[in-house]
Amino acid sequence: MSDRITVGQLYTGPITPNLHNRSKAGETSTVPERPFAQVLEDNLLKLSNHAAKRLEQRGIELKTEQMHQIGTALDKAAAKGAKESLILMKDMAFIVNVKNRTVVTAMDTESMKDNVFTQIDSAVIIS
Numbered sequence: 033m034s035d036r037i038t039v040g041q042l043y044t045g046p047i048t049p050n051l052h053n054r055s056k057a058g059e060t061s062t063v064p065e066r067p068f069a070q071v072l073e074d075n076l077l078k079l080s081n082h083a084a085k086r087l088e089q090r091g092i093e094l095k096t097e098q099m100h101q102i103g104t105a106l107d108k109a110a111a112k113g114a115k116e117s118l119i120l121m122k123d124m125a126f127i128v129n130v131k132n133r134t135v136v137t138a139m140d141t142e143s144m145k146d147n148v149f150t151q152i153d154s155a156v157i158i159s
Contacts, residue, residue, distance in 0.1 A: 076133065077103045083126075083135040090140045092124060102126060105156040106133055114154035121158040125149075 077099050079087070087094065094102075102119055109117040109130050116136075119126045123141040127149070128134065139147070 077106065078132065078134040080134055080136050083138050086138045090138065090143060092138055092140055101158050102128070102135070103133070105158055106130055109154050109156050112154065116152045116154075118149050118152045118155040119158065120155065127152060 086092075098121065101121065105119045105121075106117070106128060109119075109128075114130045117128050117130055119128055125139045125144050127136045129136055
């Protein structure tokens with residue numbers, strides 16, 4: 033029993049891709065796989081043109097960690113069924129479209145003063 037076993041000896045049948053999409057009967061699932069680029073895009077945080085202008089006008093620079101925090105807040109809002117959410121982070125506020133994962137507008141502390149936030153159905157506070 034000291035014979036070496038190679039990979040080819042372990043399984044000599046045909047190699048079939050997408051084994052994880054096979055049902056118990058051995059048939060492929062009818063759910064099409066989404067390309068990796070689509071999955072990645074669906075999980076990214078997007079900025080609307082309006083939000084990009086507001087960030088520039090108000091001198092707000094978002095770091096990678098802050099974008100990640102906003103993305104996490106979006107995930108939490110989506111889990112609760114939110115559609116349009118206010119995200120409060122330290123001295124900034126963002127209105128986001130949860131379904132599209134898009135920041136609609138951004139405000140700094142000065143812009144938030146005496147402001148009324150309308151057309152939102154939820155708020156997430158990031159500490």
